[in-house]
Amino acid sequence: MDKKNLSGENFRDQFYALLASRKSIRAFDPKLPSKEVIERLLQAAFQAPSGKNRQNWRFFVVTGQKREEYLQLSQKSWLGIKDILEKRLKPSLYQFTERFFFTLGDAPVIIFAYSHNTPDERYHTSIGSVYMAVENLNLACLVEGLGCCTMGAPLEISKEVDQFLGVTELPEYKSGELELLCAVVLGYPKHDPPKAPRQTEGRVTWISEAPEV
Numbered sequence: 001m002d003k004k005n006l007s008g009e010n011f012r013d014q015f016y017a018l019l020a021s022r023k024s025i026r027a028f029d030p031k032l033p034s035k036e037v038i039e040r041l042l043q044a045a046f047q048a049p050s051g052k053n054r055q056n057w058r059f060f061v062v063t064g065q066k067r068e069e070y071l072q073l074s075q076k077s078w079l080g081i082k083d084i085l086e087k088r089l090k091p092s093l094y095q096f097t098e099r100f101f102f103t104l105g106d107a108p109v110i111i112f113a114y115s116h117n118t119p120d121e122r123y124h125t126s127i128g129s130v131y132m133a134v135e136n137l138n139l140a141c142l143v144e145g146l147g148c149c150t151m152g153a154p155l156e157i158s159k160e161v162d163q164f165l166g167v168t169e170l171p172e173y174k175s176g177e178l179e180l181l182c183a184v185v186l187g188y189p190k191h192d193p194p195k196a197p198r199q200t201e202g203r204v205t206w207i208s209e210a211p212e213v
C-alpha cells in the first residue's frame with residue numbers, strides 16, 4: 001500500500017472523522033452484501049494486533065436460511081437480558097431493543113466471533129485480541145457503506161449458539177479452548193441514529209513524574 005496516501009493532515013483528519021462517525025446500527029436493508037465485501041471485512045479484522053501474534057480469533061459467518069433460524073435463538077437471548085434493560089432503558093428504547101432482538105433489524109449477515117484460548121497465553125490477552133479484530137471489522141463496515149452492531153446478547157445462550165453453529169464438533173471446542181465472545185450483525189443501514197454521547201470525565205489519569213512548567 002502506498003504510504004504517501006496514509007499521511008498528512010488530510011488523512012489524519014479523515015481518520016479521526018471516521019472514528020467519530022462510527023455508531024451502532026440496528027436497522028438494515030435486507031440486501032445481502034457481496035461475498036467479496038464480507039471477505040474484505042474479515043481481512044480488515046485480521047489486520048488487528050494480537051497477543052504473541054497468535055491471531056486467535058475465529059469467525060463464523062451466517063447468512064440466508066441459517067440466519068432466519070438464528071432469529072429464534074436471538075429471541076430466547078432476549079429473555080435473559082430483558083429484566084436488566086427494563087430497569088435501565090426508557091420505555092420507547094426498551095421496545096425498540098426488544099424488536100431488535102426479535103428481528104436483528106433485518107441484518108442479512110451475522111458474524112460470530114470466538115476466541116481460541118490456549119494455555120500459552122493469558123486469558124484476558126486472548127479475549128482482548130479478538131475484540132481488537134472485532135473493532136477493525138466495525139470500522140471496515142463504515143468504509144464499505146455498511147452498518148453494524150456488536151452484540152454481547154448471544155452470550156446469554158452461548159451453549160445453544162455453539163451447537164447451532166456446529167462449533168461443538170471442533171477439537172478445540174472439545175478441549176475447552178473455544179469461547180464465544182460476541183456477534184456482529186451487519187448490512188446496509190436503514191437508519192441514521194444520533195451518535196451516543198461520549199464521556200471523558202474520570203476515564204483518564206495522567207501519571208506525571210513532575211508537574212509541567
Ligand SMILES: Cc1cc2nc3c(=O)[nH]c(=O)nc-3n(C[C@H](O)[C@H](O)[C@H](O)COP(=O)(O)O)c2cc1C
Nearest residue numbers: 022023024025100149150151152153154182195196
Ligand atoms: C462488547 C459489546 C457488546 C454489545 N452488546 C450489545 C447488544 O447485545 N445489543 C445491542 O443492541 N447493542 C450492543 N452493543 C452496542 C452498544 O450498546 C453500543 O456500542 C453503545 O451503546 C455505544 O453506542 P455506539 O456504538 O453507537 O457508539 C454492544 C457493544 C459492545 C462493544
